[in-house]
Amino acid sequence: MKIGLSLAAGGVKGFAHIATLKFLEENDIDVDIITGSSAGAIVAALYGLYGDSNKVFEMFSEAIKLYLPNFKKYMTKLEKSNFWYIFQRSLVPVEDYYPFFKFLFGKKKFSDLKKNVGIITFDTLEGTSLLITEGFLVDAVMASSSVPGVFSPLWIAGTQNTDGGVLAPTPVKEAKLLGSDFVVASTFERKPQDFPKDQLELMYYLDTWKEIEIEYVDLELANVVIYYRIPYQWYEFNNYLQIYNTALNYINERREEFDPRFWW
Secondary structure, eight states, X not given: OOEEEEEOOOGGGGHHHHHHHHHHHHTTOOOXXXXXXXXXXXXHHHHHHHOOHHHHHHHHHHHHHHHHHHHHHHHHHHHHOSTHHHHOSOSBOHHHHHHHHHHHHTTOBGGGOSSEXXXXXXXXXXXXXXXXXXXXXXXXXXXXXXXXXXXXXXXETTEEXXXXXXXXXSOXXXXXXXXXXXXXXXXXXXXXXXXXXXHHHHHHHHHHHHHHHHHHHHHTTOSEEEEEOOOSOTTOGGGHHHHHHHHHHHHHHTTTTTOGGGTO
Protein backbone atom coordinates (compact mmCIF):
# COMPACT_ATOMS: atom_id res chain seq x y z
CA MET A 1 0.00 0.00 0.00
CA LYS A 2 1.33 3.42 -0.97
CA ILE A 3 0.87 6.11 1.67
CA GLY A 4 0.38 9.68 0.51
CA LEU A 5 0.72 12.93 2.43
CA SER A 6 -1.03 16.09 1.27
CA LEU A 7 0.24 19.42 2.68
CA ALA A 8 -1.96 22.50 2.60
CA ALA A 9 -1.19 26.05 1.53
CA GLY A 10 -0.88 28.52 4.39
CA GLY A 11 2.27 30.65 4.36
CA VAL A 12 4.28 30.45 7.56
CA LYS A 13 1.60 28.15 8.98
CA GLY A 14 3.34 25.52 6.89
CA PHE A 15 5.63 24.97 9.88
CA ALA A 16 2.73 22.98 11.34
CA HIS A 17 3.29 20.41 8.58
CA ILE A 18 6.68 19.65 10.10
CA ALA A 19 4.86 18.57 13.27
CA THR A 20 2.85 16.17 11.08
CA LEU A 21 6.07 14.77 9.61
CA LYS A 22 7.55 14.29 13.07
CA PHE A 23 4.39 12.52 14.24
CA LEU A 24 4.52 10.14 11.26
CA GLU A 25 8.22 9.43 11.86
CA GLU A 26 7.63 8.69 15.53
CA ASN A 27 4.95 6.18 14.52
CA ASP A 28 7.15 4.54 11.87
CA ILE A 29 4.86 5.63 9.02
CA ASP A 30 6.95 5.84 5.85
CA VAL A 31 5.35 8.19 3.36
CA ASP A 32 5.72 7.22 -0.30
CA ILE A 33 4.09 10.20 -2.02
CA ILE A 34 3.90 13.86 -0.94
CA THR A 35 1.94 16.65 -2.59
CA GLY A 36 1.98 20.29 -1.54
CA SER A 37 0.60 23.69 -2.42
CA SER A 38 2.38 26.95 -1.55
CA ALA A 39 3.98 26.51 1.91
CA GLY A 40 3.00 22.86 1.68
CA ALA A 41 5.11 22.68 -1.47
CA ILE A 42 8.15 24.01 0.43
CA VAL A 43 7.81 21.38 3.14
CA ALA A 44 7.02 18.60 0.64
CA ALA A 45 10.11 19.33 -1.46
CA LEU A 46 12.39 19.64 1.57
CA TYR A 47 11.14 16.36 2.99
CA GLY A 48 11.53 14.75 -0.41
CA LEU A 49 15.17 15.86 -0.41
CA TYR A 50 16.14 14.97 3.16
CA GLY A 51 13.50 12.56 4.49
CA ASP A 52 14.02 14.02 7.96
CA SER A 53 11.60 16.39 9.76
CA ASN A 54 14.40 17.91 11.84
CA LYS A 55 16.34 18.79 8.69
CA VAL A 56 13.20 20.31 7.16
CA PHE A 57 12.74 22.52 10.22
CA GLU A 58 16.41 23.49 10.20
CA MET A 59 16.40 24.52 6.54
CA PHE A 60 13.02 26.29 6.56
CA SER A 61 13.75 28.25 9.75
CA GLU A 62 17.26 29.18 8.61
CA ALA A 63 15.88 30.54 5.35
CA ILE A 64 13.40 32.69 7.23
CA LYS A 65 16.06 34.05 9.58
CA LEU A 66 18.35 34.87 6.66
CA TYR A 67 15.78 36.45 4.36
CA LEU A 68 13.05 37.79 6.66
CA PRO A 69 14.70 41.25 6.66
CA ASN A 70 14.11 41.40 2.88
CA PHE A 71 10.38 40.83 3.42
CA LYS A 72 9.79 43.04 6.45
CA LYS A 73 9.10 46.26 4.54
CA TYR A 74 6.49 44.46 2.45
CA MET A 75 4.94 42.58 5.34
CA THR A 76 4.49 45.88 7.18
CA LYS A 77 2.28 47.02 4.32
CA LEU A 78 0.21 43.86 4.64
CA GLU A 79 -0.23 44.34 8.37
CA LYS A 80 -1.18 48.02 8.11
CA SER A 81 -3.38 48.09 5.03
CA ASN A 82 -4.75 45.99 2.20
CA PHE A 83 -5.23 48.89 -0.22
CA TRP A 84 -1.96 48.13 -2.04
CA TYR A 85 -3.67 44.99 -3.34
CA ILE A 86 -6.10 47.04 -5.40
CA PHE A 87 -3.58 49.24 -7.17
CA GLN A 88 -0.69 46.97 -8.15
CA ARG A 89 0.00 43.59 -9.76
CA SER A 90 2.37 42.34 -7.05
CA LEU A 91 3.87 43.54 -3.82
CA VAL A 92 7.25 41.75 -3.73
CA PRO A 93 9.51 41.76 -6.83
CA VAL A 94 11.04 38.45 -7.93
CA GLU A 95 14.58 39.56 -7.10
CA ASP A 96 13.61 40.01 -3.45
CA TYR A 97 12.15 36.54 -2.89
CA TYR A 98 14.10 34.34 -5.32
CA PRO A 99 17.16 34.14 -2.96
CA PHE A 100 14.95 32.53 -0.30
CA PHE A 101 14.06 29.63 -2.61
CA LYS A 102 17.54 29.40 -4.09
CA PHE A 103 18.94 28.93 -0.58
CA LEU A 104 16.50 26.07 0.04
CA PHE A 105 16.78 24.22 -3.27
CA GLY A 106 19.71 25.57 -5.28
CA LYS A 107 19.96 23.54 -8.52
CA LYS A 108 18.25 20.43 -7.15
CA LYS A 109 15.81 18.67 -9.46
CA PHE A 110 12.85 16.38 -8.86
CA SER A 111 15.17 13.56 -9.92
CA ASP A 112 17.26 14.26 -6.79
CA LEU A 113 14.33 13.55 -4.45
CA LYS A 114 14.20 10.48 -2.24
CA LYS A 115 10.41 10.39 -2.40
CA ASN A 116 7.74 10.89 -5.04
CA VAL A 117 6.79 14.58 -4.74
CA GLY A 118 4.16 16.55 -6.64
CA ILE A 119 4.12 20.36 -6.52
CA ILE A 120 0.87 22.10 -7.42
CA THR A 121 0.64 25.48 -9.11
CA PHE A 122 -2.26 27.39 -10.66
CA ASP A 123 -2.06 27.87 -14.42
CA THR A 124 -3.40 31.42 -14.82
CA LEU A 125 -3.79 31.08 -18.60
CA GLU A 126 -5.83 27.86 -18.53
CA GLY A 127 -7.49 28.48 -15.16
CA THR A 128 -6.58 25.00 -13.88
CA SER A 129 -4.26 23.41 -11.35
CA LEU A 130 -0.97 22.09 -12.67
CA LEU A 131 0.79 19.11 -11.10
CA ILE A 132 4.57 19.42 -11.53
CA THR A 133 6.78 16.36 -11.04
CA GLU A 134 9.92 17.17 -13.02
CA GLY A 135 12.40 19.95 -13.62
CA PHE A 136 14.11 22.25 -11.14
CA LEU A 137 12.59 22.33 -7.66
CA VAL A 138 13.26 26.02 -7.17
CA ASP A 139 11.04 26.93 -10.14
CA ALA A 140 8.11 24.72 -9.18
CA VAL A 141 8.12 25.54 -5.46
CA MET A 142 8.57 29.28 -6.00
CA ALA A 143 5.67 29.32 -8.46
CA SER A 144 3.47 27.31 -6.09
CA SER A 145 4.26 29.79 -3.30
CA SER A 146 3.54 32.93 -5.34
CA VAL A 147 0.55 34.31 -3.46
CA PRO A 148 -1.54 36.31 -5.98
CA GLY A 149 -1.05 40.04 -5.58
CA VAL A 150 1.92 39.56 -3.24
CA PHE A 151 4.41 37.74 -5.49
CA SER A 152 4.69 37.94 -9.27
CA PRO A 153 3.45 34.94 -11.30
CA LEU A 154 6.20 32.81 -12.85
CA TRP A 155 6.50 31.28 -16.31
CA ILE A 156 7.02 27.50 -16.37
CA ALA A 157 6.62 25.25 -19.42
CA GLY A 158 5.22 28.11 -21.49
CA THR A 159 2.48 29.09 -19.09
CA GLN A 160 2.08 31.59 -16.26
CA ASN A 161 1.92 29.96 -12.82
CA THR A 162 0.90 31.24 -9.40
CA ASP A 163 -0.10 29.92 -5.96
CA GLY A 164 -1.13 26.26 -5.99
CA GLY A 165 -3.61 26.98 -3.21
CA VAL A 166 -5.92 28.84 -5.61
CA LEU A 167 -7.69 25.64 -6.68
CA ALA A 168 -5.90 23.05 -4.53
CA PRO A 169 -5.62 24.38 -0.94
CA THR A 170 -4.92 20.80 0.19
CA PRO A 171 -3.98 18.70 -2.87
CA VAL A 172 -5.40 15.30 -1.92
CA LYS A 173 -6.66 14.58 -5.43
CA GLU A 174 -3.15 15.03 -6.78
CA ALA A 175 -1.78 12.59 -4.18
CA LYS A 176 -4.29 10.05 -5.48
CA LEU A 177 -3.29 10.76 -9.06
CA LEU A 178 0.33 9.96 -8.19
CA GLY A 179 -0.71 6.54 -6.90
CA SER A 180 -1.54 6.96 -3.20
CA ASP A 181 -3.81 4.27 -1.75
CA PHE A 182 -4.11 5.97 1.65
CA VAL A 183 -3.79 9.76 2.11
CA VAL A 184 -3.09 11.78 5.24
CA ALA A 185 -4.02 15.46 4.83
CA SER A 186 -2.35 18.14 6.94
CA THR A 187 -4.26 21.42 6.88
CA PHE A 188 -5.54 24.38 8.89
CA GLU A 189 -8.80 25.72 10.19
CA ARG A 190 -9.70 28.43 7.68
CA LYS A 191 -13.01 29.71 9.07
CA PRO A 192 -12.94 33.54 9.42
CA GLN A 193 -12.92 34.64 13.04
CA ASP A 194 -14.56 38.04 12.59
CA PHE A 195 -17.42 39.34 10.46
CA PRO A 196 -16.22 41.92 7.89
CA LYS A 197 -16.35 45.58 8.93
CA ASP A 198 -16.21 47.11 5.43
CA GLN A 199 -16.44 46.20 1.74
CA LEU A 200 -12.74 45.34 1.42
CA GLU A 201 -12.88 42.95 4.36
CA LEU A 202 -16.07 41.50 2.87
CA MET A 203 -14.13 40.59 -0.30
CA TYR A 204 -11.57 38.65 1.76
CA TYR A 205 -14.32 37.11 3.90
CA LEU A 206 -16.13 35.73 0.85
CA ASP A 207 -12.88 34.57 -0.73
CA THR A 208 -12.04 32.60 2.42
CA TRP A 209 -15.37 30.82 2.34
CA LYS A 210 -14.86 29.94 -1.33
CA GLU A 211 -11.49 28.46 -0.41
CA ILE A 212 -13.11 26.42 2.35
CA GLU A 213 -15.71 25.01 -0.07
CA ILE A 214 -13.01 24.10 -2.62
CA GLU A 215 -10.93 22.40 0.07
CA TYR A 216 -13.86 20.33 1.35
CA VAL A 217 -14.06 18.55 -2.00
CA ASP A 218 -10.46 17.37 -1.73
CA LEU A 219 -10.55 16.59 1.98
CA GLU A 220 -13.41 14.16 1.43
CA LEU A 221 -10.93 12.05 -0.54
CA ALA A 222 -8.47 11.88 2.38
CA ASN A 223 -8.40 8.94 4.80
CA VAL A 224 -7.08 10.99 7.72
CA VAL A 225 -7.30 14.77 8.14
CA ILE A 226 -5.21 16.65 10.69
CA TYR A 227 -6.58 20.16 11.29
CA TYR A 228 -4.35 22.68 13.02
CA ARG A 229 -5.72 25.79 14.70
CA ILE A 230 -3.03 28.39 14.11
CA PRO A 231 -3.81 31.91 15.45
CA TYR A 232 -1.49 33.76 13.06
CA GLN A 233 -1.73 35.28 9.58
CA TRP A 234 0.09 33.52 6.73
CA TYR A 235 2.63 36.36 6.42
CA GLU A 236 3.68 36.56 10.10
CA PHE A 237 6.97 34.77 9.42
CA ASN A 238 8.59 35.93 12.66
CA ASN A 239 6.17 33.63 14.52
CA TYR A 240 7.37 30.42 12.84
CA LEU A 241 8.65 28.88 16.10
CA GLN A 242 5.42 29.56 17.97
CA ILE A 243 3.48 28.02 15.08
CA TYR A 244 5.65 24.91 15.10
CA ASN A 245 5.33 24.49 18.88
CA THR A 246 1.57 25.09 18.74
CA ALA A 247 1.24 22.33 16.14
CA LEU A 248 3.45 19.95 18.14
CA ASN A 249 1.38 20.52 21.27
CA TYR A 250 -1.85 20.06 19.33
CA ILE A 251 -0.92 16.73 17.79
CA ASN A 252 0.75 15.42 20.96
CA GLU A 253 -2.37 16.17 22.99
CA ARG A 254 -4.43 14.18 20.48
CA ARG A 255 -2.22 11.14 20.01
CA GLU A 256 -5.05 8.76 20.83
CA GLU A 257 -7.34 10.49 18.33
CA PHE A 258 -4.72 10.17 15.56
CA ASP A 259 -3.35 6.78 16.61
CA PRO A 260 -2.17 5.13 13.35
CA ARG A 261 -3.04 1.69 14.68
CA PHE A 262 -6.67 2.51 13.87
CA TRP A 263 -6.08 4.01 10.41
CA TRP A 264 -6.05 0.84 8.37
